[in-house]
Amino acid sequence: MLRTEITSQSSRPHKALLDSVSHELKTPIAALRASLDLQPPSSDPRAITLRNEMDPATRRLERVTTQLLDMTRADSGYLRPQHDWCDVEELIHAVADHQIAAVSRSRIAINVPPNFPPILIDAGLLETILTNLILNTLVWAPAPSPVEITIARTDAAWTIRVRDHGPGIEPKDIPQLFDKFFRSAAAPPGGTGLGLSIVAGFTRVMGGSISVINVAEGGALFTITFPWKDARSKS
Secondary structure, three states: OOHHHHHHHHHHHHHHHHHHHEEEHHHHHHHHHHHHHHHOOOOOHHHHHHHHHHHHHHHHHHHHHHHHHHHHHHHHOOOOOOOOEHHHHHHHHHHHHHHHOOHHHHHHEEEEOOOOEEEEEOOHHHHHHHHHHHHHHHHHOOOOOOOEEEEEOOOOOOEEEEEEEOOOOOOHHHHHHOOOOOOOOOOOOOOOHOOOOHHHHHHOOOOOOOEEEOOOOOEEEEEEEOOOOOOOHHH
């Protein structure tokens, strides 16, 4: 038996367990979120403190659970993108407005050429890619430095570039950066090491590629490239 087949078979119980745990967590987390959202405003300092602690904790649980589900989807081999026409600028603004905390939203600079045409893509998968990549970049970029998201295209491809002005990436970490559960020794506490692996996995599923380099002026630049598809590609 080939080594890759042995590795694949040995990882199946692990994937099944993660998938099961993730699904089991979704219902109680949803109930907790609903309970928080329905709580009436209170002037009690203890209640205010408790809510201020529970809200980010619940968001973190939601994010980790979603990442576990996304990882198992990407690894399953059965994930099939559902392509449709999408306004990429509108999607990026939606991610920035609804998935990024208000305190960080003002740091995000979005650059899309005027009259950029619709793209043929799975909008849900692209939203997950952008959310994970932007959140990861914000962790590494010191406030209040900007995070720049730039869209460009050629005749054959279009790209998403996400640039930060942080310390950059340790050169020894770059080959492992998109591996599952990889965390740099310099990473702040609290992460799972799943965000960038999901970004890479979903990008590959949709036929794209991802790369990262350190910028000479400081910071890191992630580039995601997808083949350009015109109206004839929808047939």
